[in-house]
Amino acid sequence: MIALLLFLVPLIGGLLTFLPNKSGMARSLALGSALLSLAGVIAGLTLFKQPLYWEFDAEWLQTLGSRFSLKGDAMGMLMSLLTSIGVLLAVLGSWNNDVQGSNRFYGLLLWMQAGMMVVFLASDALLFYFGWELALIPAYFLCSIWGGEKRIAVTFKFFIYTFVGSVLMLIGLIYLQSLTPNHSFQMQAFRNLEIPESKQVWLFWLFFLAFAIKVPVFPFHTWQPDTYEQSPTTVTMLLSGVMVKMGLVAMIRWMLPILGIGVFIWSDVVICLSVIGILYASLIAIRQDDLKRLIAYSSIAHMGLTVAALFSLSGFSNNSNVVLQYHQVGFQGILLQLFSHGINILGMWLLADRIERRFGTRKLSELGGLARTAPTFTIFFLLIAFANIALPLTNAFPGEFLQFNALFHAQSPYRFVFLVLAGLGVILSAIYTLNMVRRIFFGETNQATENGLRLSTAECLALSLVVGLILVFGVYPQAVLDFTNDFSREYVKAIDITRFLAK
Amino acid sequence: MNLLLLAAFWGVLMMFISLSGRSHATIRLIAQVGMGLLFLSTLAEMQGFLIYDLKAAEMFAMDRYGLVMLSVLSGCGFLYFLLSGRDMANVGSDYSEYFSLIFFIFCGFVLVLSFTSLLMLFLGIEIVTIPLYILTGSDKRNLKSNEASLKYFLLGAFSTGLMLMGIALIYGARGTFSTMEVVGASGIPTRLLLGGLFLMFFSLAFKVSAAPFHFWTPDVYDGAPTVFTSFMATLVKVAAFAGFLRLFDHAFGSLKTTWQIWAGAVAVLTLIIGNITAVYQQSVKRLLAYSSIAQAGFMMLGLYGLGDGAREGMVLYAASYSLATIAIFSVLTRMNDYTIEGFNGLAKKDPWIAGILAVCLLSLAGIPLTAGFLAKFYMLQAALSAKYGLVVVVIAVLMAAVSVYYYFRVLQAMYFRAAEEGAQFPAFSTGFKRVLTLIAILILVLGIQPGLLLHYLYF
Numbered sequence: 001m002i003a004l005l006l007f008l009v010p011l012i013g014g015l016l017t018f019l020p021n022k023s024g025m026a027r028s029l030a031l032g033s034a035l036l037s038l039a040g041v042i043a044g045l046t047l048f049k050q051p052l053y054w055e056f057d058a059e060w061l062q063t064l065g066s067r068f069s070l071k072g073d074a075m076g077m078l079m080s081l082l083t084s085i086g087v088l089l090a091v092l093g094s095w096n097n098d099v100q101g102s103n104r105f106y107g108l109l110l111w112m113q114a115g116m117m118v119v120f121l122a123s124d125a126l127l128f129y130f131g132w133e134l135a136l137i138p139a140y141f142l143c144s145i146w147g148g149e150k151r152i153a154v155t156f157k158f159f160i161y162t163f164v165g166s167v168l169m170l171i172g173l174i175y176l177q178s179l180t181p182n183h184s185f186q187m188q189a190f191r192n193l194e195i196p197e198s199k200q201v202w203l204f205w206l207f208f209l210a211f212a213i214k215v216p217v218f219p220f221h222t223w224q225p226d227t228y229e230q231s232p233t234t235v236t237m238l239l240s241g242v243m244v245k246m247g248l249v250a251m252i253r254w255m256l257p258i259l260g261i262g263v264f265i266w267s268d269v270v271i272c273l274s275v276i277g278i279l280y281a282s283l284i285a286i287r288q289d290d291l292k293r294l295i296a297y298s299s300i301a302h303m304g305l306t307v308a309a310l311f312s313l314s315g316f317s318n319n320s321n322v323v324l325q326y327h328q329v330g331f332q333g334i335l336l337q338l339f340s341h342g343i344n345i346l347g348m349w350l351l352a353d354r355i356e357r358r359f360g361t362r363k364l365s366e367l368g369g370l371a372r373t374a375p376t377f378t379i380f381f382l383l384i385a386f387a388n389i390a391l392p393l394t395n396a397f398p399g400e401f402l403q404f405n406a407l408f409h410a411q412s413p414y415r416f417v418f419l420v421l422a423g424l425g426v427i428l429s430a431i432y433t434l435n436m437v438r439r440i441f442f443g444e445t446n447q448a449t450e451n452g453l454r455l456s457t458a459e460c461l462a463l464s465l466v467v468g469l470i471l472v473f474g475v476y477p478q479a480v481l482d483f484t485n486d487f488s489r490e491y492v493k494a495i496d497i498t499r500f501l502a503k
Numbered sequence: 504m505n506l507l508l509l510a511a512f513w514g515v516l517m518m519f520i521s522l523s524g525r526s527h528a529t530i531r532l533i534a535q536v537g538m539g540l541l542f543l544s545t546l547a548e549m550q551g552f553l554i555y556d557l558k559a560a561e562m563f564a565m566d567r568y569g570l571v572m573l574s575v576l577s578g579c580g581f582l583y584f585l586l587s588g589r590d591m592a593n594v595g596s597d598y599s600e601y602f603s604l605i606f607f608i609f610c611g612f613v614l615v616l617s618f619t620s621l622l623m624l625f626l627g628i629e630i631v632t633i634p635l636y637i638l639t640g641s642d643k644r645n646l647k648s649n650e651a652s653l654k655y656f657l658l659g660a661f662s663t664g665l666m667l668m669g670i671a672l673i674y675g676a677r678g679t680f681s682t683m684e685v686v687g688a689s690g691i692p693t694r695l696l697l698g699g700l701f702l703m704f705f706s707l708a709f710k711v712s713a714a715p716f717h718f719w720t721p722d723v724y725d726g727a728p729t730v731f732t733s734f735m736a737t738l739v740k741v742a743a744f745a746g747f748l749r750l751f752d753h754a755f756g757s758l759k760t761t762w763q764i765w766a767g768a769v770a771v772l773t774l775i776i777g778n779i780t781a782v783y784q785q786s787v788k789r790l791l792a793y794s795s796i797a798q799a800g801f802m803m804l805g806l807y808g809l810g811d812g813a814r815e816g817m818v819l820y821a822a823s824y825s826l827a828t829i830a831i832f833s834v835l836t837r838m839n840d841y842t843i844e845g846f847n848g849l850a851k852k853d854p855w856i857a858g859i860l861a862v863c864l865l866s867l868a869g870i871p872l873t874a875g876f877l878a879k880f881y882m883l884q885a886a887l888s889a890k891y892g893l894v895v896v897v898i899a900v901l902m903a904a905v906s907v908y909y910y911f912r913v914l915q916a917m918y919f920r921a922a923e924e925g926a927q928f929p930a931f932s933t934g935f936k937r938v939l940t941l942i943a944i945l946i947l948v949l950g951i952q953p954g955l956l957l958h959y960l961y962f
Contacts, residue, residue, distance in 0.1 A: 062954060063815070064880075133871040144919050152919050156911065163907055167900035171893075174884050 002044035003070035004056040006080050006117045009037045010087070014110030017103055027099075030091050030106035037113070038084040045077060054121075065183040066126035070118070074487035075335055078480070079120040079242075079249055082342045085465070086242040087113045092462040093350045094234040097357070105146060108138040112238060119246045125173045125185040125254070129166070132250075135243060136162055139235065148230040158227040161220070165210035172206035176258070190258045191494065200262030207255050208270070214247030215303050217270070218277030228296035233353035236292070240299050241346040245338050248306060252334075252491075256314060260497040267311040268412050274311070275421045277304035282428035286435065291352050291362040294436055295345070298388065301425055302341050308422055309334055309403035312410030316498040326409040327492040333402020335484045336477060340387070340395040340470075347384040347466035350459070351377075355440070358453045364436060369445030373452030378441050380455075380463045385437050387470045389430045395473035398481075400426070504557045504565055505544035506573055507613040513537040514606035521599035531588045534602040538584045541609060542577040545570060549959065561681065562620045569616035571818055571959050572745050576612055576738050579825040580605070583738070585938045586833035587730045594641050594728045601641065604634035605734065612738075615746035620680040621670045621754075624746060628666065628710060631742065632659050635735060639727040651726025658719045662709035669702030682754035692758055700755055704762060707750070710743045713803055714773040717796050721780075724792035732788065733832030736795040737825040744802050748817055751806060759809060766807040767886075767895050774800030774902040781909045786841045790909055791831065794867065797906055798824050801882050804899060808885025808892070815957050816881025822949060822956060823874030827863035830942045834860060837929040843912055848922025856931055857917045859943040866946045868910040869903050874949035879903065 013033025017026050044053060054072030072080065090109060099105045111134070118131025136159065143155040173185070180189040195203065213220045228236045256263055281300035288294040313330055317323035354377070356362050371378045387394035390401075407419050455463070473480060516537070520530060544554065549570050584602075591601050607630060614627030636659065640652025670680070676695035677685050686692065692700070709716040724732045755762065777797030784790040802820055805813040834856060838845055850857035866875035883899065886892050922928075949956060 061877075061952075063957060130871045137865070137870060141918070144915070152915055156915070159911070160904060160907060164901065164904045167903055168897070170880075171883065171887070171896050171900060174880070174887055175893075178884070178888060 001056065002040060002048055002053045003072050003076075003121050005040050006037055006044075006084075006121065007070065007114055009033055009040060010110040010113040010117065014107045014114065017110060018107035020103055024102075026103040026106045027091065027095060030110060031088075031095075033110055034084065034088040034091050034113075038081075038088055041077070041081045041084050044072070045081065049077075060124075061126065064126065064185070065177060065180075066185040067124050068127060069124045069186065070121040070127075071123040071187075072121050074484045075249065075252065075338075076121045078335060078339050078484070079245060080117055082245070082339050083113060083116050083120065083242050085469075086238055086342065086346055089241075089346050089350065089462050089465065090234045090237045092458045093237065093353060094232075095458040096456050097234070099146065101145075105142065108142050109234070109238070112138040112142070112243075116238075116242055116246060120249055123187040125177070125187065125190060127185075128250075128254070129170060129173060132166055132169075132246065135246065136166075139239060139243065142235045143227065143231040146232040146235070150226075151230045154223075154226040154230040158223040161213050161223045165213035165220075168206045169210035172203055175203065175206075187253070190254075193258065194500070195259070195261075197261050197265075200259050201265060204255070204259050204262030204266055207259065208251075208266070211247040211251045211255065212307075214250070215244060215307060216247075216300065217307055218273050218280055218300070218304065221277065221281070221300050224300060225293050225296040228299075229290065229292045233292075233349050233356065237346050237349040237353075240296070240349065241342045244299070244303060245342060248303070248310065248334075248338060251307070251310060256310070256495040257491070260314065260495055261500055263311065263314045263495075264316075264497055267314045267410075268414065270311045271308045271407075271410070271412065271418050272414075274304040274308035275418050277301070278308070278422055278425035279428070282425050282432065285432040286428065288432075289364050291355065291364060291436070291440075294364075294432060295348050295352060298429065298432065299341075299345055301429060302345075305400065305403055305422055305425060306334055306337055306341070308418065309406040312407045312412065312415070312418075313492065313495065314497070315411035317496050318498055323409075324489075324492055324496070326406070327496075328488045329402055330406025330409065331488045331492055332481050332484050333399050333406060335488070336473075336480050337396070337399030337403060339480065340399050340473060343466055343469050343473075344384060344387045344396055347380075347463065347470070348388065350462055350466065351381050351384060354453065354455070354459060359448045361448070364439040366446070367440045367449055368443040369441070369449050370453065371441040373445060373449060374454075377453050377455060380467060381441065382437065383467050383470060385433050387474070389433050390426065393471070393474045395470045395477065397474060398477040504559075504613070504617075505548045505552075505554045506541050506577060507557070507610055508554055509537075509541055509544050510606045510609040510613070513541070514603045514610070517599050517603035517606060521597065521603075525599075527592050527598055530599045530602065531584075534606075535581070535584045535588060537602075537606065538577065538581045542574060542581050545574040545577055549574070563614060563617040563623045564619050565613075565617045567960060568814060568818075569745075569749075571956075572616055572742075572821060573612065574959075575818060575822045575825070575956075576742060577609065579738055579822070579829060580609065582826070582938060582942060583734060583829050583833075586829065586935065587733060587836060590730045590833075590836045594730065595643060597641070601638065601731075604638055608634050608739065612742045615742050616749065618746070618749070619682050621673065621682065621685070622680050624750060625663075625666060625670060627746065628743070629663065631739060632663070632710070635731075635739065638731040638734075639723060641731065642728045645726075647726040648728060651723045654719055654726075655723045658709070662706045662716070665702050665709075666706035669699040669706060672696070672699030672702065675699075682750065685754050686757050692761065697761060700758065700762060701765075703750065704765065707743065707747045708769055711740055711747060711799050711802070712796055713769050713799050714776040714796065715769075717773065717776065717799075720796055721789055721792045724795070725786075725789050729788060729832060729836045732792070733829055733836070736791065736832070737828045740795060740799065741802075741821040741825055744799070744805075745817065745821070748806055748814070752809060752814070756809065763807060763809075763889060764891070766803060767889065767891060770800050770803035770807050770886075771895055771898050772800075773797070773803055774899055778902040778905040778909075782905065784909070785843060787831075787835055787838075787843055787846070787913060788841050790843070790913075791828065791835070794906065794909070795828070797902065798867070800902070801879055801899065804882040804886040804895070807895065808882070808887070808889050810885055810888070812881055813885035815960060816878060816885055818957060818960065819874060819881060819949065819953055820878040823866055823878045823946060826942050826946055827866045827875065830863045830939055831860060831867075833935075833939070834931075837931070839927055839929065843916050844923070845926075846913055846916040847920040847926065849917040849928060852922065852928045853931065855936055856939065859939045860917065861914055862943040862946055864910045864914050866950070868907045872947065872950045874946045874953070877950060877953050
């Protein structure tokens with residue numbers, strides 16, 4: 001029931017928001033819907049956490065073998081929590097922006113949420129595909145109508161990129177469906193398939209391209225900095241905080257357990273690409289003068305590490321418990337990082353948006369000295385920046401640490417090279433993040449920054465929420481680790497390819 | 504068979520009404536009522552009600568599939584009359600005759616969908632195309648319309664020749680016109696039979712404007728009066744495809760191995776040429792002409808794949824493609840400026856119309872939640888199971904991504920660009936908007952629950 005509600009609340013909320021024309025009404029409705037979904041998730045995490053409440057199954061496209069089935073496992077629950085927090089922050093962050101046509105804006109925002117919820121919770125491949133596109137179309141309209149100067153061309157590039165990826169994935173899905181004995185799109189049916197190695201080798205790419213474009217993995221990332229820069233920041237928050245995670249969740253759910261051998265064959269290539277991505281994006285981030293682009297590249301680098309860690313889990317354990325244990329811990333780190341990175345980057349965008357609206361510029365070279373004139377803002381910014389570097393006691397640290405651990409225990413012969421190069425990414429991230437902090441907050445004030453910056457109540461609330469989460473999960477990540485423990489143990493067994501090799 | 508009798512009767516009726524000198528409104532009303540009756544009579548026939556039990560002497564026999572297809576065609580025809588009936592008056596003075604010709608074309612549809620003899624296929628195709636030559640040239644004082652008509656007529660006559668030649672060769676090989684017997688029990692074709700088969704393949708590929716037989720399409724569609732282009736590009740094309748599929752499924756299905764690869768090649772070529780050329784168009788009318796070629800490529804995939812999935816997909820494709828294209832054309836007919844820039848800022852001026860057009864464009868592009876997606880989905884699924892299916896399907900989806908490019912150009916013009924100074928948009932009446940809304944709802948409902956239409960194939 002909870003799973004269905006999480007889809008229906010934003011869908012209906014979006015519909016209601018779309019209708020009224022009175023200004024101010026739309027944002028209140030959107031806030032209501034966002035709060036309601038968050039309340040739903042929290043209720044689902046505390047009171048109703050039995051699987052029974054998180055499952056929903058109904059007849060749908062019978063002739064095609066597809067059912068409307070949602071199922072919230074630990075990862076799905078975590079991601080739906082992130083989604084509802086993300087939407088809440090997006091609404092709060094844009095509370096004082098005078099959005100033109102606010103009913104359409106918030107309506108589309110909520111529909112995007114509905115799509116993402118479907119992606120995170122679907123256990124039917126075709127339903128998953130529907131959600132994948134349902135999230136994309138509102139995002140396309142949001143960016144193209146409310147974005148920056150070059151929005152039309154940039155968003156179009158983003159759309160075409162993602163669309164090409166997703167239609168290739170569609171072929172993969174249809175192909176897998178044709179292999180299942182009763183022509184079903186159910187996830188379990190896919191997982192039971194035993195696909196010969198010769199087919200997995202190319203099936204892998206049909207799926208990987210779609211997900212790699214979304215994440216994005218180098219060299220499929222070229223849409224991302226432009227889109228993040230040109231989109232309205234509220235939308236960028238959801239794009240980078242939540243939507244990007246769709247790619248990773250999809251890899252976790254629809255690739256590793258189904259195409260285990262294909263993933264194993266190509267894992268070195270993928271890790272290699274990710275590591276290149278980490279270094280490349282970090283180096284570019286150092287040279288950026290535009291705040292939004294800097295955050296965009298930093299996001300590529302962080303996601304690169306997560307993808308590398310994820311693909312280093314692929315391998316055979318020979319049923320050794322020690323190896324499985326390593327894999328499990330690494331996987332838990334990935335889940336933790338999915339959540340933490342979402343929270344951190346949401347906070348980053350809130351701050352960037354505030355700076356842009358107050359000073360009318362995103363250029364680091366035109367800012368400076370804010371530490372003296374806007375101390376509260378500085379404290380918030382510093383805390384979130386530390387989380388971006390993954391300093392200990394922030395939420396990003398345990399996740400990143402466990403990911404490096406996973407990379408270290410990978411079965412690739414090049415794992416040390418990968419580890420060292422990816423480790424450089426941490427140093428580079430400290431360089432560009434601290435450099436950004438220095439240029440915004442220290443040095444001389446100029447005419448613009450002299451008068452400081454005041455945060456409204458809504459913004460304070462949003463930022464406090466982010467910082468609170470950063471500190472809580474920084475000090476006590478065990479909460480998430482405990483929560484994902486059982487799920488991860490099952491999962492690493494499911495992706496272990498020992499069972500295929502035995503045959 | 505209800506539809507055949509009613510359509511023939513109504514065609515004659517419309518001809519005589521023109522002599523009585525009734526007003527345009529009356530003529531239009533009679534035509535709309537007639538088309539509504541065609542639709543209802545087809546539905547009634549599905550329930551087993553026949554006006555008159557026609558003994559066709561094994562020349563044609565209606566089956567479930569044909570009936571569903573016919574109800575889609577007549578239903579879309581009804582919506583087409585409601586939307587565009589008024590605009591036909593602007594073409595020329597023979598208002599009533601235009602309707603009459605369209606009713607005769609529907610007679611042809613029946614034959615194309617129910618033939619069991621090759622002669623009936625030939626007759627059906629001719630009954631469909633000869634009125635079309637006239638409709639294409641109906642804007643008599645327009646040189647482009649005349650040129651289009653002549654071009655269509657000459658090339659059409661040539662392809663008809665090919666078809667006759669094909670039928671003759673098949674008759675020479677087997678001594679029969681019956682689709683049940685043209686391929687012998689042995690299943691091993693003679694050269695004569697193969698020659699006939701391929702001649703028919705080429706000729707039908709011409710009729711559905713599949714590449715490399717598509718060259719007439721853009722000029723004819725562009726030259727013909729826009730209201731009739733809408734009809735040609737949708738219902739006629741879809742019906743021709745249904746006939747194509749019927750012939751190669753029923754009669755030549757057992758020789759699949761010989762022609763399947765050619766169907767795949769034609770599909771790929773059609774997709775590539777249609778989509779890539781559409782990208783360069785500036786006029787929405789020409790863009791839709793090329794898009795219709797591209798969509799034909801997708802329908803060819805159904806022929807290439809063959810099977811239950813392909814047949815279901817063809818019905819869904821017929822509905823989704825016709826609905827969306829008819830809706831876009833009906834708005835286009837009333838626009839003052841046919842270029843893509845002419846749509847700039849439409850969303851500000853008339854958000855309702857723009858929203859409906861957006862749904863239609865998304866459906867044509869094959870975005871999920873619209874009928875167009877599921878139609879393409881069925882076709883891909885059918886094609887994937889065929890030999891070399893994977894290559895064909897990958898090309899098809901890449902071309903679908905290209906199609907997103909040009910459909911979205913219209914979408915971008917409507918939503919993201921401001922109208923030019925002094926740009927005039929036509930006023931749309933409430934009734935017109937209601938019909939368009941109905942179309943949009945149909946597209947969305949079929950995109951979520953295609954079973955509502957497809958279950959008629961079986962029950």
